[in-house]
Amino acid sequence: MRNIKIVVEYDGGRYSGWQRLKDSDNTIQGKLERVISEMVGAETEITGSGRTDAGVHARNQVANFKTKSDMDVLEMRSYLNTYLPRDIVVKSVEDVGERYHSRYNAVSKKYSYYIWNGDVPSAFNRKYSYYVEKPLNLDDMRSAASKFVGTHDFLGFSSLKKSKKSTVRTISELSVHLDGDMVRIDFVGDGFLYNMVRIITGSLLEIGLGEKDISHIDKVFSSNIRASAGITVPAQGLFLEQVYY
Amino acid sequence: MRNIKIVVEYDGGRYSGWQRLKDSDNTIQGKLERVISEMVGAETEITGSGRTDAGVHARNQVANFKTKSDMDVLEMRSYLNTYLPRDIVVKSVEDVGERYHSRYNAVSKKYSYYIWNGDVPSAFNRKYSYYVEKPLNLDDMRSAASKFVGTHDFLGFSSLKKSKKSTVRTISELSVHLDGDMVRIDFVGDGFLYNMVRIITGSLLEIGLGEKDISHIDKVFSSNIRASAGITVPAQGLFLEQVYY
The missing domain is CATH 3.30.70.660 (Pseudouridine synthase I, catalytic domain, C-terminal subdomain)
Incomplete structure (x- = not known):
């Protein structure tokens, strides 16, 4: 399994915050997971460095996900920015070590x-x-x-x-x-x-x-x-x- | 008659441009004229320095209008910013000489x-x-x-x-x-x-x-x-x- 780290910028104005909700996909995590799952062809969950509340913005939120896809990282970035809403932008995509965890490893x-x-x-x-x-x-x-x-x-x-x-x-x-x-x-x-x-x-x-x-x-x-x-x-x-x- | 000069900032994104249209008031000039007319209690037309097209923004558009109102200029600014949509902001209001014309007098x-x-x-x-x-x-x-x-x-x-x-x-x-x-x-x-x-x-x-x-x-x-x-x-x-x- 590859471990992929993404850096995400979003205008939080019209979202219910970062964290996926059961009854609504109007969250940043929900939007990202939907497009990432389509991209890699398998249900995929992502882990963020932490939540942001409804209406809060991010310039460099960090998240990671595991995948078997062999898609190139630049292709991934291009795919994601094509299919995500325009107020969510993936700034970078990179392969990281399998133990990398965007929440646990965050220092500050x-x-x-x-x-x-x-x-x-x-x-x-x-x-x-x-x-x-x-x-x-x-x-x-x-x-x-x-x-x-x-x-x-x-x-x-x-x-x-x-x-x-x-x-x-x-x-x-x-x-x-x-x-x-x-x-x-x-x-x-x-x-x-x-x-x-x-x-x-x-x-x-x-x-x-x-x-x-x-x-x-x-x-x-x-x-x-x-x-x-x-x-x-x-x-x-x-x-x-x-x-x- | 007083001659009042205003400096206006607007996010043009959801407007059909500066110039008032007959069948729609979805213009910057139209929005301003409606609120100014209510403020001074008389139908009032304003003259802009020039048109901006649909979707174009302005940081310092200039316009002027004639009025018999004796309202203080700071009160006018406060009234206008209270009743205008939030994507149109009047930055300043001042009395100018009666011959001042925001279009004809614009040099560049x-x-x-x-x-x-x-x-x-x-x-x-x-x-x-x-x-x-x-x-x-x-x-x-x-x-x-x-x-x-x-x-x-x-x-x-x-x-x-x-x-x-x-x-x-x-x-x-x-x-x-x-x-x-x-x-x-x-x-x-x-x-x-x-x-x-x-x-x-x-x-x-x-x-x-x-x-x-x-x-x-x-x-x-x-x-x-x-x-x-x-x-x-x-x-x-x-x-x-x-x-x-």
């Missing part, structure tokens, strides 16, 4: 969240960012961002009720960038809890808008209570940028 | 055409560029581009059959840029004939793909025959970037 991931902070909304970025009209204090957001870097229990910054598994994660980078009217927040970490990137972004926004003080973050960390953290910002601004192996 | 315009030249298409830029898979020779395209700069009769590079009006125009800049996999062609000129930007782009593409020689451009100029110029590339890659006064 990079997500970016995009906030459009102009005087008026953007006609072009509206589906790929969250519009915040009031001016943001980026210095305050950067100071707050530094509080998340390191190893912490992020339960209070997730949508998990409780968890039997550990909710401790390590964030190695959390940086705030400005390009014209677009604010981008980059997150690099060894793993992210459910909605964690979107809730941390919401918490940074409250601070950038002057609604809460930076010290508030310590309180959430010490109490672990979700309700006291910021809102969960919308999916449309979130991109899975990179998976590191 | 800048258009850009975007070509995605990656190994695979782009999930995110697919609606804002034309995908060309084969590699382009940008040096050849730049040499060819320089032949258009200056004052010429552009009849052969337009979709006009014949014209009673002059088809002589002056292009002051035609430059080819590369950013990652995106090729951008910038056009600055005192006026552009029907489909001229898209046909010149098609002609540059033929040369970039090695299908035609640079000398071919001189032949089109000397014959003025449209059929011998390049294809008309699709509207989705074309942006009206700026109108200069």
Whole structure:
């Protein structure tokens, strides 16, 4: 059996997220599995590096699948991009060792969240960012961002009720960038809890808008209570940028 | 009467172009006039700097209208962006002198055409560029581009059959840029004939793909025959970037 790794870019806007659902194939995984199965002539399941939620985008999602097909990798890429919907693009296809597993072998991931902070909304970025009209204090957001870097229990910054598994994660980078009217927040970490990137972004926004003080973050960390953290910002601004192996 | 100038950004993807049509209001001008008329409480017509075709985008289209309303300009902008569809954004509203005319006073315009030249298409830029898979020779395209700069009769590079009006125009800049996999062609000129930007782009593409020689451009100029110029590339890659006064 060959083990094939693919790198996928998708506009998540009209999908119910990455993970295949029983009653709907309106998922990225579902669309990919259907076309891959047709291509290799056998029911084929793929393993992604992790899920992305409904509406979340990816520039470099990674997945792998096993197959007996002897099709050339460039032919595969061309086949997939011909038959996939145009908002899902396979950027590369390569043979990898049989033990390669796109989820277990992932060491860390990079997500970016995009906030459009102009005087008026953007006609072009509206589906790929969250519009915040009031001016943001980026210095305050950067100071707050530094509080998340390191190893912490992020339960209070997730949508998990409780968890039997550990909710401790390590964030190695959390940086705030400005390009014209677009604010981008980059997150690099060894793993992210459910909605964690979107809730941390919401918490940074409250601070950038002057609604809460930076010290508030310590309180959430010490109490672990979700309700006291910021809102969960919308999916449309979130991109899975990179998976590191 | 006040004379109000507006700067408008729009994603032209789902519209039948700028110019209001009798039987359909699926035009940018039509949408703007409806919301402006409601805002000022009187049927109001607007004058654009020029038309854009169906599917063409604009970052800074300019228009003006006369009104007796005494509404504040920032209130107007806020009203318009609340009631316009989200793919049409009014970036600024200002009072101008009564003789200001957004078409007659326009001195020159800048258009850009975007070509995605990656190994695979782009999930995110697919609606804002034309995908060309084969590699382009940008040096050849730049040499060819320089032949258009200056004052010429552009009849052969337009979709006009014949014209009673002059088809002589002056292009002051035609430059080819590369950013990652995106090729951008910038056009600055005192006026552009029907489909001229898209046909010149098609002609540059033929040369970039090695299908035609640079000398071919001189032949089109000397014959003025449209059929011998390049294809008309699709509207989705074309942006009206700026109108200069």
